[in-house]
Amino acid sequence: MMHKCNICGKEMNEVNDINLKGFMICGWRCECGNEHSNPEDVDNIVKYFKALKNGVEATVFKSGNSISVRLPKVIADLYHLNTNLKLPIETEPGGIRLKIVRRKVEA
Ligand SMILES: [Zn+2]
Structure with a gap:
């Protein structure tokens, strides 16, 4: 384009x-x-900051033998997350970090 x-x-x-x-x-x-x-992308950031006022939380629930973490839509949109995506997990004192690979630039 x-x-x-x-x-x-x-x-x-x-x-x-x-x-x-x-x-x-x-x-x-x-x-x-x-x-x-x-x-x-700008719109998604605006929506995220609006959502922050009410708190943005992940929900943890059991899914078979695993534990799933449900991310709110505002986060999924912000990072363009799709289902079945594998995100590397990094641990840090007091938490975990999901590493999100940056989108490629479309040719
Ligand atoms: Zn110029």
Whole structure:
């Protein structure tokens, strides 16, 4: 998809490493340094911060012989999580961290 820079008029490159409020999101970057964030990603961040006011929690439940962790939709949308995705787990003092692999840039 073509995306033109509103500053210099050149074609912008699709990127997946725009840092918006600590979230790495997709968008477009120009040689001149101008960046356009993907509106859907920005919207997901706004929804996340709204949801934070009521608390964003994972639910733990038994699933066969395993324990499942259900993530709220706002998190799934924020990180574009799909079902059957395998996320590496890192332990840290007092918690675990799900490592989310960044989306590829579509050619
Ligand atoms: Zn530009």
